[in-house]
Structures are given as C-alpha cells and as structure tokens.
Amino acid sequence: MTTATLERIAKPAQFPEEPVIRSIDLKFTSGRDVNAGLEDAVAELIEVASKDASCGILVTRLNPGRYTVALDESVPFGETYEAFAA
Template sequence: MSSAIMESQTSNVRSVRLTFSTAEEVHHGLDSAVNELIEAAVEDGNCGIRVTRHEPGAYTVALDESVPFGETYEDIAA
C-alpha cells in the first residue's frame, strides 16, 4: 500500500512525497505524481520535474527550477 503527502506552496502543489510498501506500487505511484505535477509545471512555465529516490520505497516528486521546462530528471539521494 502506498501513501502520499502533498506539500503545497500557495494553492498549487509543488511537491509530493511518496512511500511504497512493494516494488509493484512504485511505477504507478510515480507516474500519477508526475502527471499531477505536469499541470502545475505548465502553469508555472519556468521549471521541470525532479523525481528523487531517498531510500527504497521513499520518493519525492517536485517542481524544480534547475530542471528545464518540459523535462523530468531522476536522482538518487546519497
């Protein structure tokens, strides 16, 4: 089972924290979060999306001004 925590700035969602119990949930959960943030990125127009894996099963999907508009980058936190 997965859970998501929405962190917002003003009325727009800027990042989504996700935790997953099984590997099977990761793909669908991350796709859903990225799709949600695409809308916010289009409204912003100045940023792309960064997906960061913090540890097995723990991710953040966020708008990031260092990522070019229209792109999604993936990172693994050290």
C-alpha cells in the same frame, strides 16, 4: 528595417483558490506500486508546471520505497530528471 516585440500580457488578478502543490512525498510498501505511483505524481505536477512554464520535475529516490516528486527550477521546463539521495 522591421522590429518585432514580444509582450507578455499581464494576468488578471485572481483570488487564491488552493495552494500550489510544489512537491509530493511518496512511500511504497510494494515494488509493484512504484511505477504507477510515480507516474501519477509526475502527471499531477506536469499540470502545475504547465501553468507558468518556469521549471521541470525532479524525481528523487530517498531510500528503497521512498520518493519525492517535485517542481525544480534547475530542471528545464518540459523535462523530468531522476536523482538518488546520497
């Protein structure tokens, strides 16, 4: 019988560099800018999410022209969900 053990190697202590970005609020005045702006925000948060692989990204439309792009633990890692605020 063989047994395999997966161990997570502890990260060395580091000095805090910058606060981790968990969400980005966006406001657009032109519909032409929405897609590019959301894509840029999602790309930025993908980099943050990939460091600890614990959550995905939630894009929420708050009202026309206003969005929040955030790391969300209810979204599986590697996925991006969309929502509309009530």
